[in-house]
Amino acid sequence: MKLKANAKINLTLDVLGKREDGYHLIDSVFQSVSLGDIVEVTVANSIVVFCSDSSICDESNIAYKAAKKFFEYNGIQGGANVKIEKHIPLASGVGGGSADAAAVIVALDRLYNTNLSQDALCEIGLSVGADVPFCIVGGTARVGGIGERMERLSNIPECAILLIKHGQKLSTADMYRQVDAFPQESFYTDKMVDGISNGNLNTICQNVFNAFDSVCDNESLVNNIKTTKPLAVSLSGSGPTVFAIYDSLDKANVAKTILTSKGYSPYIATPSKSGIEIE
Numbered sequence: 183m184k185l186k187a188n189a190k191i192n193l194t195l196d197v198l199g200k201r202e203d204g205y206h207l208i209d210s211v212f213q214s215v216s217l218g219d220i221v222e223v224t225v226a227n228s229i230v231v232f233c234s235d236s237s238i239c240d241e242s243n244i245a246y247k248a249a250k251k252f253f254e255y256n257g258i259q260g261g262a263n264v265k266i267e268k269h270i271p272l273a274s275g276v277g278g279g280s281a282d283a284a285a286v287i288v289a290l291d292r293l294y295n296t297n298l299s300q301d302a303l304c305e306i307g308l309s310v311g312a313d314v315p316f317c318i319v320g321g322t323a324r325v326g327g328i329g330e331r332m333e334r335l336s337n338i339p340e341c342a343i344l345l346i347k348h349g350q351k352l353s354t355a356d357m358y359r360q361v362d363a364f365p366q367e368s369f370y371t372d373k374m375v376d377g378i379s380n381g382n383l384n385t386i387c388q389n390v391f392n393a394f395d396s397v398c399d400n401e402s403l404v405n406n407i408k409t410t411k412p413l414a415v416s417l418s419g420s421g422p423t424v425f426a427i428y429d430s431l432d433k434a435n436v437a438k439t440i441l442t443s444k445g446y447s448p449y450i451a452t453p454s455k456s457g458i459e460i461e
Contacts, residue, residue, distance in 0.1 A: 183289045186459040187281035188218040189270045189451070190316060191343065191418040191425050193386065194371045197361050197393040205328045206358055209371040211335070211378070212313075214320040215343055215451040218459070219282055220267040221245070223289035228261040229253075235268045248283035248310045252290045255306050260294060262286070273351040275419030277313045281457065284317035288458050304332070313419075320457025324375055335375065338453050339383040342434035344412070345449045346441065347423045348403050354420040360397040387414035387427055394420050406444055410437035 193211040200206050229249045233239045240246070249262045264286055270278030287306050291298050298306075300319065307314030312329030324333040370391035377385030395417050403424055407415050411433075412426035428434040431450070438448045 183224070183293060184220065184222045184461045185285040185289055186218040186461060187221050187270075187278075187285040187317070188214045188216065188320060188454045188457050188459070189276040189278055189281060189345075190214050190313065190457070191276060191345070192392055192416075193338075193390055194374045195392040195394065195419070196369045196371050197358070197366060199365075200362065201328070207327060208325065208329070209369065210325045211322065211371055211374045212316045212325050213322050213338065214317075214454040214457045215276075215345075216454050217270055217276070217345065217449050217451040218454075219270050219278060219285075220461075221282055221285040221289070222265040223286055223293065224263045225293050226261040226263045229264070230262075231264045231266065233266040233268060235272060238272070243282075244279040244311060245282045245286045248286040248307070248314070249290060251306050251309050252287055255302075255309075256294070256296050256298075258294060258296075260290075262290060262293075271347040271423070274347040274423040275351065275417070275421045276345065276423050277317055277419070280311050280313035281317045283307065283310050283314045285458050287314070288318060288460075317457040321455050322378060322453070324371065335378050336381065337455055338378055338386060339381055341383055341413075341453065342428045342431045343451045343453065344407070344426045344428065344434050344437055344441075345418070345423055345451060346403065346407070346425075346446050348446060349400065349422045351422055352398070352420070357394050357397050357420050361393050364396065366393055383413065383427075383429060390414035390416045390427070392417040398422070400424055403446070406441060406446070407437070410440055412437065
């Protein structure tokens with residue numbers, strides 16, 4: 183079975199505080215985008231992961247962990263060959279690994295005829311990683327808690343999204359510590375949800391926000407993107423990918439040409455209505 187595992191961006195990421203166990207509570211709007219990995223899953227006697235990036239072909243791959251958790255959850259002595267063709271940059275803050283894990287869970291549910299509910303699939307996903315449940319559901323959703331609470335929202339209006347991964351991924355734990363030192367005073371997710379419910383791209387873009395922006399050293403990249411006059415610019419997840427929203431593909435492609443000439447490597451995507459697409 184072949185699937186496309188779509189990346190995600192955070193239209194908002196409000197950090198509300200921290201639980202006693204150290205996990206942070208978020209209020210965020212996640213959006214699937216058309217940039218995706220191709221994942222092929224077949225039934226086998228054991229779990230084996232092949233990846234176009236040889237650095238993640240072993241048991242450390244989150245796709246391997248997802249398969250293992252699927253079999254444990256269902257009490258099945260099963261296996262899978264998983265082939266991943268990477269298009270989403272590694273360690274970029276747009277959920278590439280989570281998307282691959284979600285694709286494996288969805289594929290195995292079909293291949294082994296377990297017919298699990300979406301809630302059950304998401305339960306398996308959450309045991310693998312906080313972003314995996316959203317990648318299973320996909321589209322546009324408000325995500326809360328540590329990633330376990332999800333409310334599906336209306337699809338956002340048509341637009342184009344430019345993504346640039348530039349620089350190395352910083353420690354998410356360190357970034358959270360920096361955010362903790364300067365707690366948020368304004369929150370954006372409620373306004374974002376209102377903009378989405380009204381189908382208003384301008385309101386959506388006015389409320390794009392990421393709490394990690396304040397502790398991420400990407401000012402030069404952001405300023406270069408702003409010269410292309412996007413409707414919004416923000417960090418995705420804890421970075422380092424920065425995305426920009428344009429009201430047309432033509433404008434996004436002009437921006438891509440400009441930013442490529444400055445030494446960046448942009449991707450162009452559009453909003454996706456699903457996280458996993460079965461091909």
